[in-house]
Amino acid sequence: MIGNFDYLRSLITPITERFVEANYKLFLVGGVVRDALINEKMSSPDLDLTTDATPDQIRHLVEPLADAVWLQGERFGTIGLKFKDLRMEITTHRSESYVSDSRKPSVTFSLDIEDDLSRRDFTVNAMAIAVDSGNFLDPFNGKSDLEDRVLRTPIAPYESFNDDPLRMLRAARFIASYELTPVKEIVDTAKELVGRISIVSPERIREELLKLLSLKNPRKGFEFLEQIDLLSRIFPFETSLNIKNLDKTFELLTPNDPVMRLSVFLYGISKTDISKSLKDLRMSRDEIRKIENIAEFLKKISEGPNSNNWSNEEIRRIMDISDWSIQDSVRLLEALDFNDSDFLHSLHDLNSTEDLTSFESPLSALEVMDLLDLSPGPVVGQVLFWLKEIRLKEGPIAPEEAKSRVLQEWKE
Numbered sequence: 001m002i003g004n005f006d007y008l009r010s011l012i013t014p015i016t017e018r019f020v021e022a023n024y025k026l027f028l029v030g031g032v033v034r035d036a037l038i039n040e041k042m043s044s045p046d047l048d049l050t051t052d053a054t055p056d057q058i059r060h061l062v063e064p065l066a067d068a069v070w071l072q073g074e075r076f077g078t079i080g081l082k083f084k085d086l087r088m089e090i091t092t093h094r095s096e097s098y099v100s101d102s103r104k105p106s107v108t109f110s111l112d113i114e115d116d117l118s119r120r121d122f123t124v125n126a127m128a129i130a131v132d133s134g135n136f137l138d139p140f141n142g143k144s145d146l147e148d149r150v151l152r153t154p155i156a157p158y159e160s161f162n163d164d165p166l167r168m169l170r171a172a173r174f175i176a177s178y179e180l181t182p183v184k185e186i187v188d189t190a191k192e193l194v195g196r197i198s199i200v201s202p203e204r205i206r207e208e209l210l211k212l213l214s215l216k217n218p219r220k221g222f223e224f225l226e227q228i229d230l231l232s233r234i235f236p237f238e239t240s241l242n243i244k245n246l247d248k249t250f251e252l253l254t255p256n257d258p259v260m261r262l263s264v265f266l267y268g269i270s271k272t273d274i275s276k277s278l279k280d281l282r283m284s285r286d287e288i289r290k291i292e293n294i295a296e297f298l299k300k301i302s303e304g305p306n307s308n309n310w311s312n313e314e315i316r317r318i319m320d321i322s323d324w325s326i327q328d329s330v331r332l333l334e335a336l337d338f339n340d341s342d343f344l345h346s347l348h349d350l351n352s353t354e355d356l357t358s359f360e361s362p363l364s365a366l367e368v369m370d371l372l373d374l375s376p377g378p379v380v381g382q383v384l385f386w387l388k389e390i391r392l393k394e395g396p397i398a399p400e401e402a403k404s405r406v407l408q409e410w411k412e
Contacts, residue, residue, distance in 0.1 A: 004036035004037075004039070005028075005036055005129050005134055005136065006134065008028055008032065008036060008045070008047070008129070009028070009129070009131050009134060011047070011086060012047065012049075012083065012086070012088070012131065014065055014083075015061075015062060015065060015083060016131045016132055018061045018062070018064075018065065019051060019053065019061060019131075019132075020132050022053070022057070022061060024051055024052055024053040024057070024061070025051060025052050025113065025130070025132075026049055026050075026051045026090075026130075026131045026132065027049060027050050027051070027113055027128040027129060027130055027131060027137070028047060028048070028049055028128060028129040028131055029048055029049060029050045029116075029117070029120075029127070029128040029129075030048040030120065030125050031048065031125060032045050032046070032047055032048055033127045033128060033129055034124050034125060034127065034142070034146065036129075037127075037143060037146060038146070038178075045086075046086070046087050046088065047086060047087075047088035047089075048088070048089055048091070049088060049089070049090045049091070049131070050090070050091050050092070050093055050094075050113065050116050050128070051090055051091075051092060051093070052092070052093055052111045052113075053092065054077075054092055054109065055074045055075075055077050055078070055079055055092055058079045058090050058092070059071070059074070059079050062079065062081050062083075062090065065083060066081040066082060066083055067081075067082045067083060067084070068081065068082040069081045069082075073089070073091075076091075076094075077091050077092035077094050077109055078090070078091040078092075079091075092109045092110075093109060093110040093111060093112060093113060093115065093116035094108060094109050094110060094116060094119070113128060113137065114137075114139050117137070117139060117140065117154060118139075118140070118154045118155055119154075119155075119163070120154060121153065121160065121164070121167045121170055121171075122142075122145075122151055122152065122153055122154070122167075122170075122171070122174060123140040123141060123142040123145045123152045123153065123154050124142045124145055124146045124151070124174065124178070124180070125142070126138075126139070126140045126142050126154045127142045127143065139154075140152075140154040145180075146178070149178065149179055149180050149181060150180060150181060150182075150183060151171060151174055151175060151180040151181065151182040151183065151186060152182075152183050152185075152186065153167075153186065156185075157185050157186050157188075157189035157190070158189050158192075158193070161189055161190060161193045161196070162193060162196065164200075165193065165196040165197045165199060165200050166197070166200045166204050166205070166208060168190045168193070168194065168197065168228065168230055169197070169205065169208045169209070169212075169225070169230065170208060171186060171190065171224065172212055172218075172221035172222065172224045172225050172230075173208065173211055173212045173215065173218070173221055175220050175221050175224050176212065176215050176217065176218040176219065176220045176221030176222075177215050177221075179220070182224065187224075187227065187228060190228040190230070191227075191228045191229065194228055194229050194230050194233065195233075197230060197233055197234075198233075202280060202281050202282040203282050205234065205281060206281045206282050206283060209234065209262070209281070210258045210259075210262070211258075213255070213258035213261045213262055214255050214256075214258045215255060216250070216255055217247065217250045217251070218246075218250065219243070219244075219246040219247055219250060222243050222246060223243055223244065226243050231243075234281070235265055235266070235277060236277075237269050237273045237277070238269070241264060241265055241267065241268075248334075248335060249261070249264055249335040249336075252331040252332075252334055252335040253328075253331055253332065253335055254328075257324075257328070259287050259290050259291060260290070260294065260324065260328065260332065262291065263290075263291045263294040263295070263332075264332075264335060264336060266278075266291060266295065267295070267298060267336055271292070271295065274291065274292060274295055275288070275292070278291060278292075290323065290324075293321050293322060293323065294322075294332065296321050297318060297321045297322055297329070297332075298332075298333075298336065298338070300317075300318050300321070301318060301333070301338060301340060301343055302338070304340075305342075305343075309342065309346070310342060310343055310346035310347075312346075312350055312395065313392060313393050315343075315346050315347055315350050315356075316350070316356065316359060316391075316392045316395075317392055319347075319356045319357075319359070320359045320392065325357070326347070326351055326356060326357070329347070330344065330347075354395055354396050355396065359388060359391050359392055360388060360391070361383075361384045361385075361387035361388050361391065361402075362387060362391065362396070362397055362398070362399050362402040363384070363387060363399060363402050363403065363406070365380050365384060367399075367403075368380050368383045368384060368406065371403055371406055371407065372406065372407075372410055372411065379410075383406060383410055386409070386410075387402055387406070390402075390405070
């Protein structure tokens with residue numbers, strides 16, 4: 001532990017000296033302290049620090065040393081900076097809470113590190129290291145909670161969750177990530193205050209949900225969300241997914257693709273509900289498109305082939321929907337217990353003979369225009385669509401054959 005603390009302190013010695021010379025205190029705080037207690041080695045971590053200096057004083061102190069400075073969080077007391085290979089945020093000691101039904105947190109600055117730590121979400125995040133002396137501050141016994149695998153709040157759970165309702169969703173991530181067990185007061189209070197999640201912005205909920213889905217196995221986190229009735233508020237529809245059987249899903253679907261993992265929660269619901277849920281969560285256009293494509297991909301497989309067996313064209317048209325790998329397609333089907341051996345065999349056989357990752361026209365728009373002496377316009381798009389249809393119906397064709405067929409069909 002001491003070695004990790006000393007290593008972290010050594011990374012920012014020049015910055016520490018600036019604060020000490022100006023008679024300000026500086027502390028490493030939050031996740032980096034927690035992780036220093038867990039991990040033996042830490043390489044180039046992102047650092048969170050807190051200080052009794054005000055935001056404008058922080059900026060004045062770090063600008064001569066920083067390679068870059070970010071001021072987006074200045075009104076909330078945070079100055080971001082890049083120093084050598086490190087990214088860090090330095091924040092004035094603060095208290096933060098939501099007021100009434102506002103989605104904007106109110107921020108009050110403080111001169112007391114313990115007041116700052118008391119307003120943090122959980123005791124395992126309410127520890128600090130004085131960067132100049134190396135002293136370890138743990139006023140709420142976060143270290144012992146981490147060792148005992150207990151999730152508690154520094155202050156009363158009611159006050160903590162009422163101040164920032166997103167902490168109920170963050171609790172799920174810490175339960176899953178560090179195998180923590182929430183104390184009874186956290187569970188009971190979350191159940192009581194779960195409706196207050198409505199004041200949190202959809203963007204923050206989306207970000208936290210994707211962080212949860214990026215864990216190796218977030219099942220325990222989702223069990224907690226279901227237990228406190230928060231999952232049904234994020235996804236307000238009936239789902240056939242059994243939360244207690246998610247181990248297989250998360251084992252098969254990589255945490256590097258949280259959007260694909262999210263898609264399994266939306267399996268089996270209507271296209272309208274999928275679209276509304278994703279828009280309510282402020283998912284990006286690309287994320288929405290991917291999840292809708294997954295839903296369409298699964299729908300077509302569940303409907304089955306037009307005849308007794310899957311034709312090559314049917315396989316191609318289904319795979320044309322996807323923008324993910326063949327392996328991910330198979331894993332997705334296995335995660336959702338699609339026992340369609342006929343489709344999987346047909347997919348495997350066709351994949352062994354041709355590329356199923358791209359079904360675009362073998363000719364580019366420029367090649368089509370040169371070939372037919374065309375200017376940009378709708379005819380070019382029609383030719384490209386026609387060539388793609390050939391690819392889907394017949395399989396790959398060489399560019400020279402494509403040119404010959406275009407000339408034969410479209411020259412006039």
